[in-house]
Amino acid sequence: MEADPAAWTADVPQILEALARPELRAFYLAAAALAARRPGAFPVGPVLTALAALTLRRTLPAGQPRSSAALFADQAAFHLLDIVWHTGADLAGDLPAVLDHLHALAELPTRPATARQRRDRRRRGAGL
Numbered sequence: 383m384e385a386d387p388a389a390w391t392a393d394v395p396q397i398l399e400a401l402a403r404p405e406l407r408a409f410y411l412a413a414a415a416l417a418a419r420r421p422g423a424f425p426v427g428p429v430l431t432a433l434a435a436l437t438l439r440r441t442l443p444a445g446q447p448r449s450s451a452a453l454f455a456d457q458a459a460f461h462l463l464d465i466v467w468h469t470g471a472d473l474a475g476d477l478p479a480v481l482d483h484l485h486a487l488a489e490l491p492t493r494p495a496t497a498r499q500r501r502d503r504r505r506r507g508a509g510l
Contacts, residue, residue: 387420387421387423390423398438404441405449408442416461418461428465428469432466435455
């Protein structure tokens, strides 16, 4: 990817289709996100790739512990959205879905713990 970022990022949907497993798609998107600031990367812009990362992430199970696919999909989505916003690319009609996803992520850590979650934490802390 380092030698020719344009070749790796020119047709993201085709590459994702060829990578059948969610883990491979997430790893590819994370690697593509790292190449995003290189000259020539994403000849058609980073928006489609950022949306692909968000779409993949939404298909993966939520909760703890997160899978490596979820971690890499999150990494790719956040990095690519940062690039989208810094380049001024337009998310157009996809902006509400992006914001919904980000709000949902922000809501999870602010939700009060259930009685069961508090009990489980106490047990882990006591070494049970």
